[in-house]
Amino acid sequence: MIRQYELIDRIKAYDPDMDEDMVNRAYVYAMKMHGAQKRASGDLYFSHPLEVAGIMTEMKMDTAAICTALLHDTVEDTLATLDEIRALFGDEVARLVDGVTKLSKIEFQSAQEKQAENFRKLILAMSEDIRVLLVKLADRLHNMRTLHYIPKPEKRKRIAMETIEIYAPLAERIGIHKIKEELEDIAFGELNPEARESIQTRLNFLRAEGGEAVVGRIIGELQKKISEAGITAEINGREKTRYSIWKKMQRKNISFEQLSDIMAFRIIVKDIAECYHALGIIHGLYPTVPGRFKDYISLPKPNGYRSLHTTVIGPENHRIEVQIRTPEMHEEAELGVAAHWSYKQTGAVAQAGGKTDGRQYRWLRELMDIVEHTGKPEEFLENTKLELFQDQVFCFTPNGDLIALPRGATPIDFAYAVHSTLGDQTVGAKVNGRIIPLNTQLVNGDQVDITTSKSQTPSPNWERFVVTGKAKARIRRFVRQQQQKEYLNLGKAMLQKVLKQEGYDYNERNFGADFCRQFKANNAEELLVGIGSGHISSREVFYRLHPEHRPAPAQPTLQTIVTTPEKKTLQKGKSAPMPIKGLIPGMALHFARCCHPLPGDRIVGIVMSGKGVTIHTIDCETLESFADTPERWLDIAWEEGEDSPESHIGRLIVTIANTPGSLGTLSTVIGKSGGNITNLKITNRSLDFWDMMIDVYVRDSKHLSDIIAAMRATPEITAVNRARSR
Numbered sequence: 001m002i003r004q005y006e007l008i009d010r011i012k013a014y015d016p017d018m019d020e021d022m023v024n025r026a027y028v029y030a031m032k033m034h035g036a037q038k039r040a041s042g043d044l045y046f047s048h049p050l051e052v053a054g055i056m057t058e059m060k061m062d063t064a065a066i067c068t069a070l071l072h073d074t075v076e077d078t079l080a081t082l083d084e085i086r087a088l089f090g091d092e093v094a095r096l097v098d099g100v101t102k103l104s105k106i107e108f109q110s111a112q113e114k115q116a117e118n119f120r121k122l123i124l125a126m127s128e129d130i131r132v133l134l135v136k137l138a139d140r141l142h143n144m145r146t147l148h149y150i151p152k153p154e155k156r157k158r159i160a161m162e163t164i165e166i167y168a169p170l171a172e173r174i175g176i177h178k179i180k181e182e183l184e185d186i187a188f189g190e191l192n193p194e195a196r197e198s199i200q201t202r203l204n205f206l207r208a209e210g211g212e213a214v215v216g217r218i219i220g221e222l223q224k225k226i227s228e229a230g231i232t233a234e235i236n237g238r239e240k241t242r243y244s245i246w247k248k249m250q251r252k253n254i255s256f257e258q259l260s261d262i263m264a265f266r267i268i269v270k271d272i273a274e275c276y277h278a279l280g281i282i283h284g285l286y287p288t289v290p291g292r293f294k295d296y297i298s299l300p301k302p303n304g305y306r307s308l309h310t311t312v313i314g315p316e317n318h319r320i321e322v323q324i325r326t327p328e329m330h331e332e333a334e335l336g337v338a339a340h341w342s343y344k345q346t347g348a349v350a351q352a353g354g355k356t357d358g359r360q361y362r363w364l365r366e367l368m369d370i371v372e373h374t375g376k377p378e379e380f381l382e383n384t385k386l387e388l389f390q391d392q393v394f395c396f397t398p399n400g401d402l403i404a405l406p407r408g409a410t411p412i413d414f415a416y417a418v419h420s421t422l423g424d425q426t427v428g429a430k431v432n433g434r435i436i437p438l439n440t441q442l443v444n445g446d447q448v449d450i451t452t453s454k455s456q457t458p459s460p461n462w463e464r465f466v467v468t469g470k471a472k473a474r475i476r477r478f479v480r481q482q483q484q485k486e487y488l489n490l491g492k493a494m495l496q497k498v499l500k501q502e503g504y505d506y507n508e509r510n511f512g513a514d515f516c517r518q519f520k521a522n523n524a525e526e527l528l529v530g531i532g533s534g535h536i537s538s539r540e541v542f543y544r545l546h547p548e549h550r551p552a553p554a555q556p557t558l559q560t561i562v563t564t565p566e567k568k569t570l571q572k573g574k575s576a577p578m579p580i581k582g583l584i585p586g587m588a589l590h591f592a593r594c595c596h597p598l599p600g601d602r603i604v605g606i607v608m609s610g611k612g613v614t615i616h617t618i619d620c621e622t623l624e625s626f627a628d629t630p631e632r633w634l635d636i637a638w639e640e641g642e643d644s645p646e647s648h649i650g651r652l653i654v655t656i657a658n659t660p661g662s663l664g665t666l667s668t669v670i671g672k673s674g675g676n677i678t679n680l681k682i683t684n685r686s687l688d689f690w691d692m693m694i695d696v697y698v699r700d701s702k703h704l705s706d707i708i709a710a711m712r713a714t715p716e717i718t719a720v721n722r723a724r725s726r
Contacts, residue, residue, distance in 0.1 A: 001047045002054050004028075010057040011066060019063040022089060026067040029088065033078035041149040048142060049073055055138035059176070059335050065131045068096040072135055075101045099132035100139070133170065140167045141179055144186040160190035175305050175336025184243040192246070199242045202256045215263060218314050222267065222322075225281050233278065234268040240321075261311060261319035268330050272297060275324045279308050282322055286312035289319060297329075299394050299402065305333055395446045403448075408467045411438050415450045416471040423474060425452040439465040486588055486612065487532030494531055494538040494607065498631050502542065502549060510545055518544060534607055539631040580605075580615070582636035588612025595620035595724055596651045600701035605634030621724065647697040649678060650704040651723035654692050654711070658685075662716040669714050670696060673707040689718065 002010075004027050011018045030049050037045035053069040061069075067089055074080035075097060082101075086094035144163060150156050164187040171180035189196045215237040226233045240262055249256060269278055275297060292311035300306045308324040325333065395403050395414055403417050411431070416423030428451035429436055442448065458478040466472055496506045511524035519536050521527040530536035543550040580603070583589065588611065595617040597603050602618040606626055613634060616623055626632055656662045670677055676697040684691035698704045704722060711720045 001044075002050050007050070007053060007057070007066075010054070011063070014057075014060045015062070022063055022093075023066055023070075026070040026089060026093075029080075030070045030074055033074045033080045035078075037077065039146065039149070040151070041146050045073075045077070048146075051142045051145075052135065052138045055141055055179075056135065059134060059138075061131070061134065064092045064096060065135065067093050068100060068131070068135050069138060071097050072100045072139060096129060096131055096135070099129060100135050130174065133174065134176075137167060137171050137176065137179055137183075141183060144183055147186060147190060156190050160187040163187040164191065171336075175301075175332060176334070177336070178334050181241050181243075185241055188243040188246065195246055196242050199245050199256065203239055203242075203262075206262070214315055214318060218263075218265065218320060221285065221315075222265065222282065225285050226267070226269075226278055229277065229281055231269055231274050231278060231281075233274075235265065237263060237265045237320075240264055261321050263314075263318060264321040264323065266330075267322065267324045268327055269324065271326055275308055275326065278324050279310060282310065282312060282324075286314055286320075288312050292321075297325075301404070304336070307333060393442055393444050393446075395442050395444075395448050398447065398449050405442065406467050409442050410440060410465055410467070411436070411442070411448055411450060412462050412466050413468040413471050414442060414448045416466075416468060416474060418450070420470075420474055422450055422452060423471060424458055424478070425454060425456045427451050427453045427456050438462070483533075483588070484529055487529045488525060489532070490607065490613075491528035491530065491532030491536075491538070494631060495528065495541060498538045498542045502546070504546070515544070532607075534611070534632075537629070537631065539629070542631075580636050581639045582634055583613065590614045591648075592616045592620065592622065594622045596649055598648050598650055598698065598701040598704060599638045601638075603636055603638065605636045607632040607634065617724075619724070647676070647699065649695050650698045650701075650707075652694045652696060652704075652708070652711075653719075653721050653723050654694055654717060655689050655719040656692070657716050657718060658688050658690055659716065665714060665716045666711070669710050669717070670694075670707055673710045674699075674703065675707045693723065 004024065007027065008018075008020055008023060011023065012020075027050075031046045034044070034046040034049070039045050039048060049070050049072060052072065053066050056066050056069045071080075071085060071089070071093070075082055075085070082094055082098055085097055140163060143159070147156055147159060150159070163183050168180050168183040168187070171177075171183060185196075219235050219237055222235050223233070226235075245256070245259065245262065248254075248259065267278055267282075269275055289311040292309075294309040296305055296307050296309065306325065306329045309321065310324075311319055311321050314320040393405055393407055393409060395405060395409075397403060397418060403414060405413055405417060409417075411429035412423060412426055415426045415429075426438070429438060429440075430449040430451070431440065431442065431446050433447075458475045460475065460479050463472060463475045463479075466475065492506075499506050508524050511527055513523060516523055516527045519527055519530060519541070521530055521536070527536065527541070531538045531541065580589075583605065590608075590612060591597055592614050597615050597617045597620075603615050604618055604623065605613040605615055606623070608614050615636070654666070656666055667677060677694060678697055679695040680692060681694075682690055682692045696704070696707065698707065708720050708722065711717045
């Protein structure tokens, strides 16, 4: 356990002007409040906040952050209060302790709704002050170091899973690679101990077979060549982490023996000019691997990481990765966001009212935007994880501003990354001066120019190809709002229909808050949306309004007869796919695959839960399953109209002779009749005949009947009928 004077000495080593008195008081206060509390390891509980404070000193954090680390569990686990901490240590420390305390009960493997809410809390806390996350990461790191003391395997696995899914990516996002790698390694050992041990065994074997000698030889060669150029460099080599090796094996589906770049070397030189000079020396010494050079100095990662990366073919055909950076870049790579301000920014932090606003980080602003615009918990988790876990490409606006996006991003993702309104109004895009489809994947260095229109709104189809969480959240929000309007209108129409059938008028004043709560709705609008989406029965709403009409439960209903008003007979010769009358504008519409209704057929609409309306032919056998819910039936018909080039799918069941050329004859007959085969499936083969199912594009039911007549007049086709089921 770190002694009090040792902690002070660690802080003074990088911050001679630290507030020694405050740290001493926080040390004593935390030790007193935790008293004789013990951890699962048997150690005094106070050893934990002390170790967390020690980790914070490795990040060279300021006095307030160190005190927060010492005090972070006192409010929740002892009799200490936030007011007491504020009185003793000031507003800044109290606010930080409060931020960490609010996150202390986060369990990311809990029920999805709770999981999403916990993640929201974490993001909101980070946005207020990034030091909250730094303390939380240090807290998690020490808990992972002592994970093996927890007796329950399922609890260890839960903690390891949330560490590898949430905390390690967050550590990477703020650039603290050292903590990220240790979190991953410990979690990997808990979640997949066999794989971790297997990789370690193979690494040990490589060392025994001369791997260490190869590392020493490469360092020697690099040092010699770089020194000859007059550059002073610090060079070291290491194996890649066990978890990163395993991830690469899984991603590429290869064995350990097939990996070619297990070793990585780091070269630290004085300044940026020497970085590029050293790069040229390395490329002159060893053959390069095409496509593996990355310049993160001219294009830093979003977390601020800067370095030159290259992969070359070293001695004995070993692929080796080389990273070249300055001492300042190395500190940033190790400490991430902590290196950008830490104790050095104390004055600026004080001027900002003791806050280090996390919103300065673009990725965190993107997460905040998702918090504001995502509805369902599962969507929120999906969208935030999309933001956290993807490799990136770097593109430019026409003004030269850099936009970092996940790999696979499209112009729509780019537009939303620039501004939400730009994304909503996107109608087209130019990349490097050329007009491209909106689903085109962007690559590094693309200059993207977005074309907009004020009348444009997000298209539901965009969700099929966008990859950023922000874009998905905005598109889904718009679609959800449109669906709400749809369901509201549909629900009102359905309820009006039921009331009219029973001789009552629709009056929204009947649906007060108390009545709506019977259906878990807060108001009439939510009630109608529930009816329209199929989650609430309009018939049940009627029975609650007029219980005297509810059928006695003792009387079984043997048969429910559904009647629909006579449809207006369509004029013969009209074959266009006319609009459907009887629907509410904007209603979600689907054509049943069981009967494939065509213009000219007598049809009926069935309201499906959460899916809008499905159109069936009036003689479809599937309708029997809806006989006891007449309130879901809509009286609809095809509108009469002019001819239209729009096509519909008609399905045919056909039997043809198994003779040479018969299939070609069938295709010719359909084509000459104006049809177009879109799908053909042979369902049965025999020596003499083939049975098949054919989907044909046609104009309407009359057109399909004409095709059937032509096929029946063909000798090679022995039977043909319109399909009435799948």
